[in-house]
Structure formats: C-alpha cells, structure tokens
Amino acid sequence: MSDPVESAFRAESRRVLATLIRLLGDFDLAEEAMQEAFAVAAERWPTEGVPANPRAWLVSTGRFKAMDTLRRRARFDASLAAIAERLGDGVTPPPEVDDDSVEDDRLRLIFTCCHPALPPDGQVALTLREVCGLTTEEIARAFLSPAPTVAQRIVRAKAKIKAARIPYQVPSRADLPERLASVLQVIYLVFNEGYAASSGESLTRGGLSAEAIRLGRLLVELLPEPEAIGLLALMLLHEARRDARTTADGEIVLLEDQDRARWNREMIAEGMALVDRAIGSRGFGPYTLQAAIAAVHAGAATAADTDWIEIVGLYDVLVRAEPSPVVQLNRAAAVAMRDGPGAGLALIEDLLGRGELADYAPAHSARAELCRRLGRSVDAIRSYEGALELTRQEPQRRFLEWRLQEVRRELSPRTQ
C-alpha cells in the first residue's frame, strides 16, 4: 500500500530534512516541506511507481512545495518574499542534491544543533528532534520533563539560530576541535541519560542509549575523528553490559559481581576494535582513554583477572587530559584495587577535604565502601548516609540502604 513510502520515510526522512534545511534556511519550513513531500509520495508512488532516486525526488518535491507556501505567505509578509526569490524560479532544479552534499547536510545539521552558542539543554532537545527524528513527547518522556518545557527549549533554540544567525555549516578545520567537543558532549549526555536515568524508578532507559549510539555511528561515518571513534567505543563497551547491570527485579549489580556471560560480546569486540583505531591515530583524548579503560574491564574473563595496573596507568593519562575531580575519584577507586583500600581512601579523603565532590553521591559511597573494607564501620555508616542524602534514583537508594544495614549489622551483630 504505502509500504515503499514508509520504508523511504524510515531510510531517508532525516537526510531529506537535512538537505531541505540547507536549501530553505529554516527548520520549520523544511519540516513542513518534508512532510508535504511524503504526502505527495503517498499519493503518486502507488500509481506512478517509486522514482529511481527517491531522495532526490523528495528533496525536489519538498522544495517546490516550500516555494508555493512561501509565495502564498509572502503576500502578507515581505521578508518571506525575499526568501522565495532566493530559492529561484522553481523550474531550474537545485544544483546540490547529489550524494556528497547529502552526507554533508547531516553533518551540518549535527554541528548546527550542537552549536555552543545554544544552551546545552536546547542542544540536546534540538539534536534529538531534528537529527534523530524523535517527537517532542518522546524526548520529554525520555528526560522526564514536561512536554511543553521541551517544546519551549526547541523553539528557543531555533529562534536563537535565526536571531544570532548561527550559520548552517560544518566548522572549519581550525574550529573543529572545540565544535566537535560540543557535539560529543551532547551525544554522551543523551547516552548517560539512557544508561543511568538520573531519577525515578527504572535504572536505565534503553531507547535513549540506542539513539546515542546511532548518533555516534553517524558521526563516525561522516567525520571519523579519533575522539568521535573513542566516544562510540565507550558507549558500545558500556552498553554491552546492560543486561548484566541489573537483576530481573531491577536491582543494581556491581561490575565485580556481574555475570560476564551476559555481556554482549559482539558490542565488546566492536568497541575494542574502535579503541585500537582511535588510539592508533594521533589526537585522541578523554573519551578514547575512558573507552580504553572500559576495554580493559571488558577483556577480563572474571573480575579477579582485571588488570588494575593497566587501568591505573590509563587513569594517570586521563587525569592529565581531563583533571576533573570525578576523574580523580574514579582513579582513586582503581588505585584502591591495585594498591589496597588504604591507598584509595587517602586519595578520596584528600578530594573531599579540598571541598571537591561534597555533593557528589558516588564520592561518599566510594569512601563508605573503602572504609568498610578497612573495618572502619562508623566512618562507613556516616558516608553511606551521606551518599543516600544525595541519591534520588530508587535502585541506587535500595542498594545503599542494603549496604548500610550490612555495616550496621557488622558493627553491632547482636542488636539488629
């Protein structure tokens, strides 16, 4: 019935949209045009047959529809007449609807949606909407935000692109590192939201992580920069552990306790290959290093086989590339595994003593864990309580409360 149209929509709608945005210079106009183009396809293709180059046909049709729309509206708004005029007479076909520019168009779209001049939540919402094709409702549900809030972010982001005149371009070589960092941050934010939902009942929201990985793949396909490859590797290596991260009841399973047979070996293999590729090239950075660490974990047959010396070595490099307190905390946890809990605890207490990570729950739970291993039960209890105060996610809370009970029992075994 409309099957070829549906499959064309699934395969091509994002690329058609990206090209129409370039040709029309306006997100909303392009979206309308795309939808009208598919509507025409639904009417004509069943009888006239599917065109030889569906994408070019859709872009062309969308463009004509847009010009009709603009001419109609231009009677009431002179500024639109200028756009209509710029688009041409509607007879001569647009010059750049070939494969090369379509690839660039999706890249242009990603870089535009992730422009650092847009507020970060606007970047995320706009990217998910325009590049991934998620509806506002889907984005809202995924981030547990009200739909009107998400809709506003998208509207504001589009308005800023227009008002400040953010150009629809792939950045120059000189600007690429900073701009790519912005794109990678958006993708990783989306992945993290899906990997460990920030609040609420369910620990993970798989759909968002899959979307982030899809975005990561597209980016690597269009722009195989080392850090883009590193981020994709990192996401795949994390995602490979999804099934082992929670019990059937949704309870947390720590890395050291996970059933490694439930890890997705294909994803791990792909992730490891990508790590090699990224490390092999110059200009890799924090994402690649984090992926390399994840690869060391993935390569260990059991938790006991984990090469902590290698991991700490990688953290030593990562801390220089990204000296954030969170990275230092993770390094401290690895040091504890390599050199014993005392060594790791000293580093964490140093961090907390400097006032860093006071509001970061994992810092307190890491401290609690190491105190527990050293038999410092009172300190462990205090830290678990501190971590609980800062944790909103239900499965995390249940885990911490369970640990807390265990330590209390150790402290006073007779009085439960």
Next chain:
Amino acid sequence: MRYLCLIYENEKAWETIPAAESEAIMNEYFQFTDDIRKNGKYIAGEALQPTASSTTVRVRNGKVSTTDGPFAETKEQLGGFYLIEATDLNDAIQVASRIPSARLGSIEIRPVVDFSAEQAKREQGAGATA
C-alpha cells in the same frame, strides 16, 4: 549583519598589570582595530572610562532618577565595545575572539536589530505627505 561586541573585564585587574604589559595590550588593540577596519568589519568601537565615572538614569512614573555607578555590581565590568559587520555568528565569534580582552575577560556578542525596513516605510510615508 551587525553585531555589538561588549567587552567585560575586571577593572581592578588593569590597575595591577605592569606598564610594559598594558602597553603591549594597547598595541594589540590598535593592530586589531586596524585589521578590522581594513577588512571592512569595523563600524564603530570605543574604550569606556572606568565605572567610577558611570551614571545610571531611570525614569519611572515621569520622574527622572539618577544614581552613581553602573546599574549592576558585577565581577567584570563593561570596559568598551566594538560594533562590527559580520556574515553570521561564527564570523562574529572569530572577530570577537581576537579582541585582546577576550583573553582577560569576556566578550558578549549580540546581534543588532535591523530597523531598516521600518525606517524605509517611515521615510516613504514622510515623503508622501511632504
């Protein structure tokens, strides 16, 4: 398209910079201004006297009130501006990033509203009745 680049920096920091360094920065400013004049991006630009010389005026309910100083106490103060012509925001960012104070403070880039269409209509209207 026109953008206003507002230069914010810590005034007090200027007092502690050694003479040789502040001279070097001024030379950089002259060179920068020269460059953007030559490439046609410069429309206007000025350094402002320090906030100690600043006055804030408000009119509320027909009453004019004048107070000493800038309207907001902030860590960085408005020290100057450039009004530039740029093709788009990326172009404006490129220009603004070369303003010497971008290294020491921050530059706010704001697109200027284009009233030329309204202006043209007014002039047309005035012409018709004249």
